[in-house]
Amino acid sequence: xxxxxxxxxxxxxxxxxxxxxxxxxSPGTAIVASDAIANPGLPPHRPRVTDLDPKKQKQAARxxxxxxxxxxxxxxxxxxxxxxxxxxxxxxSSIRLNxxxxxxxxxxxxxxxxxxxxxWAKNLMSGEEMVESRHLxxxxxxxxxxxxxxxxxxxxxxxxxxxxxxxxxxxxxLVATPLPAIVLFRDLAPAxxxxxxxxxxxxxxxxxxxxxPFGTPIKAADVTLGSVFHVIPEGLDQVSDxxxxxxxxxxxxxxxxxxxxxxxxDRESWAYDGIxxxxxxxxxxxxxxxxxxxxxxxxxxxxxxxTFDVTNQCAVIFGPAKRPLPQLPIxxxxxxxxxAQSGFHEPVGPSFxxxx
Amino acid sequence: MSTAVPTTRGSRFTGAAANYIDERxxxxxxxxxxxxxxxxxxxxFMLGEVALYSFxxxxxxxxxLTFFFQPSMATVTYEGSYIPLKGIxxxxxxxxxxxxxxxxxxxxxxxxxxxxxxxxxxAAIGLHMVRIYFTxxxxxxxxxxxxxxxVLFILALAEGFTGYSLxxxxxxxxxxxxxxxxxxxxxxxxxxxxxxxxxxxxxxxDIVARLxxxxxxxxxxxxxxxxxxxxxxxxxxKHTQFAGPGRTNENVVGVPILPVFAAKAGGFFFVVFGIxxxxxxxxxxxPIWVYGPYDPSPxxxxxxxxxxxxxxxxxxxxxPPGLEFVWLNHTWSFNIIIPVVVLGLFIVTVAIYPFVEAxxxxxKREHHIAERPRNAPTRTAIGAAGVTFYCVLWAAAGSDLxxxxxxxxxxxxxxxxxxxxFVGPFVAYHLAKRIALGxxxxxxxxxxxxFESGRIVRLPGGEYVEIHxxxxxxxxxxxxxxxxxxxxxxxxxxxxxxxxxxxxxxGLSRWxxxxxxxxxxxxxxxxxxxx
Numbered sequence: 001x002x003x004x005x006x007x008x009x010x011x012x013x014x015x016x017x018x019x020x021x022x023x024x025x026s027p028g029t030a031i032v033a034s035d036a037i038a039n040p041g042l043p044p045h046r047p048r049v050t051d052l053d054p055k056k057q058k059q060a061a062r063x064x065x066x067x068x069x070x071x072x073x074x075x076x077x078x079x080x081x082x083x084x085x086x087x088x089x090x091x092x093s094s095i096r097l098n099x100x101x102x103x104x105x106x107x108x109x110x111x112x113x114x115x116x117x118x119x120w121a122k123n124l125m126s127g128e129e130m131v132e133s134r135h136l137x138x139x140x141x142x143x144x145x146x147x148x149x150x151x152x153x154x155x156x157x158x159x160x161x162x163x164x165x166x167x168x169x170x171x172x173x174l175v176a177t178p179l180p181a182i183v184l185f186r187d188l189a190p191a192x193x194x195x196x197x198x199x200x201x202x203x204x205x206x207x208x209x210x211x212x213p214f215g216t217p218i219k220a221a222d223v224t225l226g227s228v229f230h231v232i233p234e235g236l237d238q239v240s241d242x243x244x245x246x247x248x249x250x251x252x253x254x255x256x257x258x259x260x261x262x263x264x265x266d267r268e269s270w271a272y273d274g275i276x277x278x279x280x281x282x283x284x285x286x287x288x289x290x291x292x293x294x295x296x297x298x299x300x301x302x303x304x305x306x307t308f309d310v311t312n313q314c315a316v317i318f319g320p321a322k323r324p325l326p327q328l329p330i331x332x333x334x335x336x337x338x339x340a341q342s343g344f345h346e347p348v349g350p351s352f353x354x355x356x
Numbered sequence: 357m358s359t360a361v362p363t364t365r366g367s368r369f370t371g372a373a374a375n376y377i378d379e380r381x382x383x384x385x386x387x388x389x390x391x392x393x394x395x396x397x398x399x400x401f402m403l404g405e406v407a408l409y410s411f412x413x414x415x416x417x418x419x420x421l422t423f424f425f426q427p428s429m430a431t432v433t434y435e436g437s438y439i440p441l442k443g444i445x446x447x448x449x450x451x452x453x454x455x456x457x458x459x460x461x462x463x464x465x466x467x468x469x470x471x472x473x474x475x476x477x478x479a480a481i482g483l484h485m486v487r488i489y490f491t492x493x494x495x496x497x498x499x500x501x502x503x504x505x506x507v508l509f510i511l512a513l514a515e516g517f518t519g520y521s522l523x524x525x526x527x528x529x530x531x532x533x534x535x536x537x538x539x540x541x542x543x544x545x546x547x548x549x550x551x552x553x554x555x556x557x558x559x560x561x562d563i564v565a566r567l568x569x570x571x572x573x574x575x576x577x578x579x580x581x582x583x584x585x586x587x588x589x590x591x592x593x594k595h596t597q598f599a600g601p602g603r604t605n606e607n608v609v610g611v612p613i614l615p616v617f618a619a620k621a622g623g624f625f626f627v628v629f630g631i632x633x634x635x636x637x638x639x640x641x642x643p644i645w646v647y648g649p650y651d652p653s654p655x656x657x658x659x660x661x662x663x664x665x666x667x668x669x670x671x672x673x674x675x676p677p678g679l680e681f682v683w684l685n686h687t688w689s690f691n692i693i694i695p696v697v698v699l700g701l702f703i704v705t706v707a708i709y710p711f712v713e714a715x716x717x718x719x720k721r722e723h724h725i726a727e728r729p730r731n732a733p734t735r736t737a738i739g740a741a742g743v744t745f746y747c748v749l750w751a752a753a754g755s756d757l758x759x760x761x762x763x764x765x766x767x768x769x770x771x772x773x774x775x776x777x778f779v780g781p782f783v784a785y786h787l788a789k790r791i792a793l794g795x796x797x798x799x800x801x802x803x804x805x806x807f808e809s810g811r812i813v814r815l816p817g818g819e820y821v822e823i824h825x826x827x828x829x830x831x832x833x834x835x836x837x838x839x840x841x842x843x844x845x846x847x848x849x850x851x852x853x854x855x856x857x858x859x860x861x862x863g864l865s866r867w868x869x870x871x872x873x874x875x876x877x878x879x880x881x882x883x884x885x886x887x
Contacts, residue, residue, distance in 0.1 A: 025720040025721040025722070026718060026719070026720045026721075027719055027720075027721055028717040028718025028719035028720065028841070029717055029718055029719070029841045029842055029843070029844050029865060029869065030717065030719050030721075030839055030840065030841050031840045031841065031842055031874070033840075033875070033877055035877045035878040035879050036875070036877060036878065037832070037833070037836050037837070037875075037876070037877065037878050037881060038878070039601065039602065039603075039604055039833060039837070040601045040602075040829040040830055040833050041601060041602045042601060042602030042609065043601050043602070043830045082461055082462065086461060087437075087458070087459065087460075087461055089437040089459075090437060090439060095457075095458060095464060098461055098462070098464075098465075099462075099464045099465045099468070099636075099637055100637050100638065102461070102462050102465050102637070103465050103633050103634065103636055103637020103638070104634070104637055106465075106630075106633045107630045107631070107633040107634040107637060108630075109630075110626045110627075110629045110630030110633060111626065111627055111630030111631065111634070112630075113623065113626040114623040114624060114625065114626030114627030114628075114629075114630055115623065115627060116623070117619045117620070117622055117623025117626070118619070118620050118623035118624065118627070120619055120623075121615070121616045121619035121620045121623065122620070125615055125616045125619060126616065129609050129610060129611070130392075130394050130609070130610065130611065130612055131394070131602070131607050131608070131609050132393070132394040132594075132607065132608045133606055133607050133608075134594055134605070134606050134607060134608060134722075134724060136722065137497040137592065137593060137722060185552060186552075188552040188553070188555055188562075189551045189552045189554070189555050189556050189560075190555075190556055192556075194547050194548060194550070194551035194557070195547060197556075197557050198547070198557075212653050212654075213651070213653075230653060230654075232653070241557070243559050243650070243651070243652060244556070244557040244558065244559065244560065246651070246652045246653060247533075247557070247558055247559060247652035248557075250652060250653040280653060281652075282537075284537065284672075284691065285533070285534045285536070285537025285538050285540075285541070285672070285692070286533045286534070286536060286537035286540075286558070287530055287533060287534065287537075287655055288530075288652065288653050288654065288655045290653075290654065290655045290657075291657060302655055302656070302657045302658065302659055302756065303530065303534060303655070303659060304669075304672050304673045305673060305755065305756060305766050305770065306677075316677050316678075317677075318677060318766075318767055318770075319673075319677060319770075320672060320673065320674075320675035320676070320677065320679070320691045321677070321691070322677065322678055322679065322680030322689075322691060323680065349537070350536070350537035350540050350541060351540065351541055351680055351687045351689045351692075352540040352541070352546055352547040352550075352687060353540075353542070353543055353544055353545075353546050353547055353686055353687055354547055354686065354687075355682075355686075355687045356682050356685045356686060356687060
C-alpha cells in the first residue's frame with residue numbers, strides 16, 4: 001500500500017482532453033500495491049490428443065465431414081417432408097406432422113453444420129493460444145492533435161465560430177424544422193374529444209339488456225338466483241364501431257337474494273327484484289371482470305386480481321383498483337324483458353386524467 | 357494479394373477473385389486488421405452471441421411471416437380450415453395469422469421459430485447484461501457500450517410487445533387493453549396519448565397496422581443500427597478477459613478470428629438457429645387459435661403476458677388498493693403512476709450504473725480484466741438485490757397461478773410478494789455480500805496456506821495433521837489478481853471547503869469499500885512460505 005493517499009483529488013473530469021501528453025490515468029481510490037505478486041505468464045501449452053495421435057486426428061476429420069454430410073441429409077429431408085407431409089384441410093394431425101418433420105429436417109441441417117464447425121475448430125485447427133497487446137482506446141497524441149487542428153481549420157475556413165449570426169440562425173432553423181412533426185401526429189385520431197367519447201356508452205333509457213354474443217333479450221324471469229349473464233346492449237350488432245362500443249358497454253348481470261344487496265338510498269330502485277347490472281370493464285386498467293364467485297358474491301378481475309363485492313355496490317375489497325364498478329340502473333319493460341332505466345351515471349372503465 | 361504462385365485451378369480462381377474484389381474495395385486492409393484479431397474464450401462470453409444469433413433467426417423467420425401476414429383490422433368472416441372458428445367474425449390480421457398456422461406448410465413452424473427465438477433473444481440479452489454487470493465489464497472504456505446494450509434491451513422489449521400484439525387474438529388484445537388503461541392513467545397526457553395511439557377509442561381499427569410498422573420497420577432499423585455500433589465498439593475496445601496466468605490488462609489471450617473464432621462462432625450460430633428450430637418443431641408457443649379473436653368482453657382466468665413483460669404486469673398487481681384520488685378536479689391514479697415511476701427509476705439506475713461506480717471510485721484507468729463477482733462484493737450485492745427485485749415483480753405477474761397451483765389464497769400470495777419486494781432485495785444484498793467476502797477470505801487462505809490435500813499424517817508424538825499443499829503459481833495468480841479500492845478520505849478542497857458532492861461521494865465510497873479483503877502481496881506470500 002505504497003501509493004494510497006490520492007483521496008480522489010485527481011478525479012476532476014474533463015481535464016484530460018486538453019493535455020497533449022497521454023496522462024497517467026488516475027487510479028482513483030484504487031490501491032496500487034508496490035509489492036503485488038507478479039503475473040507468472042502463460043502456462044505451458046498442453047497439446048490435445050489430436051495433436052499427438054495421427055489416428056485420432058484422422059478420426060476427428062472423419063467425424064467433421066460426417067457431420068457436414070449429415071447436414072445435407074437433413075436439408076434434403078426437410079424438402080422431402082414438405083412434400084410428403086402436406087397439410088390436409090380439416091386434419092389437425094397433418095399440421096403437427098408437417099411442422100415436426102420439416103422442423104427436424106431444417107434443424108438437422110443447421111445443427112450438424114454448427115457442431116461440425118465447432119468440432120473442427122476445437123480438435124483440428126491450431127489450439128495454441130495467441131497473445132495480442134492492447135493499446136489505450138484514446139487516439140495517439142499525434143492523431144488527437146491532428147483532429148483538433150482539423151476542427152480548428154474547418155472553423156476558420158467556414159467562420160462557424162466567428163460568424164455568430166449565421167451559426168445561431170442555423171441552430172434556430174435546425175431546432176424549428178422538426179416542430180411540424182408535433183402537429184402532424186394530431187390526425188392519428190379523428191377530430192372528436194376523447195373525454196366526451198369516454199363518458200358516453202350505448203346504454204340509454206329503455207335499451208334492452210341482451211346476451212353476449214348473440215343479442216338475445218333477457219327476461220327477468222330467466223335470471224335465476226345465483227346465475228350470471230354476460231350482457232351487451234340491444235342493437236350492438238348494427239353499429240359500425242362494434243368493438244369500441246362493446247369495450248365500454250359490456251355488463252354483468254347477476255341475481256342475488258334482495259336482502260343480500262345493500263344499496264345506498266338513492267340507488268334502491270336501480271335493481272330489479274335482486275337482479276343487478278354492473279359494468280364489466282375493470283376500473284383499474286380495463287380488463288373484463290369476468291369471474292363471478294357465486295358463494296361470496298365477489299367479482300374478480302383475472303388480469304390484476306381486483307375484487308369487487310356485488311352485495312356492497314361492487315366496492316373494491318382487494319387489488320389495485322380503487323373505484324367500484326359503475327352500476328347500470330335496470331328495470332323491466334311491459335313484456336318482462338330487462339331494460340336500462342338510463343345510461344351509466346359515470347364513465348365506465350379505467351380512470352383517466354380528465355375524470356373527476 | 358498473395359505473392360505465392362497459384363498452383364491449382366481452384367487457388368488460381370480464388371486468387372483472381374480476391375484480386376478483383378480488392379482492386380475495387382481495398383478489402384485486404386480490413387482482412388489485415390481483423391483477420392488475426394484475438395478473441396478470448398469463456399463460456400459466459402457466449403450469452404451475447406446467443407442474443408445476436410437469435411436476432412438473426414428472428415429477422416429470417418420474421419421476413420417469411422411478413423409474406424403472409426395482413427396487418428389489417430378489417431372485419432372478415434373466417435372460412436379457413438380450422439373448424440372451431442369457422443363462420444366467426446374476426447380481423448384480417450387474426451385470420452391471416454390462423455392461415456399461416458393452418459394452411460401454409462411450414463407456417464406454424466416459422467411462427468413458432470419466430471416466437472421462440474424472440475423469447476430466447478430477450479432472455480439472452482438479460483443474462484448477457486447480468487454477466488457484464490457482475491464481472492464489471494462495463495467499466496472504462498466500455499460505459500458507452502453498456503448504455504447501447506441497455507438501449508438494445510429496451511428495443512428488444514418493445515419489439516417483443518409490438519410483435520405479440522399483432523395477431524389480434526384475445527390474449528394479446530387484453531394485453532393492449534391493459535396498455536390502454538395504463539396510458540389513460542398517466543396524468544395530463546394519458547387520455548390523449550391513448551386516443552392518438554389507437555386512432556380513436558380503444559380498440560379502434562388502426563393499432564395493428566401501426567404496431568406492424570413499428571415492429572418490422574422502425575424498431576428493427578434502430579435495433580440493427582445500435583447493434584452495429586455495439587459490435588463495432590466491442591471490436592475497438594477488444595473483448596474483456598478473465599484474470600488468469602499470462603492475461604494482463606495490456607493484452608488479449610485467445611484465438612484468432614481466422615480461422616478458429618470464425619469457425620466456433622459461425623458454428624455456434626448454426627447450433628443456436630438449429631436448436632430454436634427444433635424447439636419450434638416440438639413445442640407449441642402462443643396457440644392463438646385457442647384464444648379466439650379479440651373481443652373486449654371475454655377473458656380467460658390465468659391470463660399471462662409473455663415472460664419478459666411479467667415484471668411490469670407484476671408491479672401493477674402488487675399495488676395496494678385505494679391509491680387513486682380526485683384532486684384539483686382531476687384523477688390521480690397512483691396505482692399506475694407509482695409502478696411506472698418505480699420501474700422507470702429502476703431501469704434508469706441500470707442504465708447509469710457504470711457512471712455512478714466510476715464516480716465513486718474515481719478510477720480513470722482502462723479495465724479489460726473481467727472481475728470475478730466475489731472480488732467486488734458491494735457491486736455483486738447490489739446486483740443481487742436488483743435481480744431479486746426484478747424476480748419478485750416477475751413472480752407477481754403469476755400470482756394467480758401461484759395461488760391456484762399451490763392451493764393458496766390470492767390475498768396471501770399478493771401480501772407475501774408485497775413484503776418480498778422490500779425484504780427480498782435487502783436479504784439478497786446482505787447474503788450476497790457476505791458470501792462474496794467469505795469466498796474472498798477462502799481464496800486468500802488458499803493462496804497463502806495452500807489447499808487441504810486430504811492426506812492425514814501421524815506425527816511421531818501421536819498427533820494427526822493434514823498436509824496442506826501449495827498451489828502452483830498459475831493457480832495462485834487467479835486468486836490474488838484483483839483490483840482493490842479503499843474508502844474515499846474526505847478532504848477539503850483548495851478553498852478549504854467540503855462540497856456536498858464530495859460528502860456524498862465519500863459516503864457512497866464508504867458504503868462500497870468499507871468491508872474489503874485486500875489481495876495478498878509478495879511479502880505476505882514470502883512470509884507464509886517461511887512457516
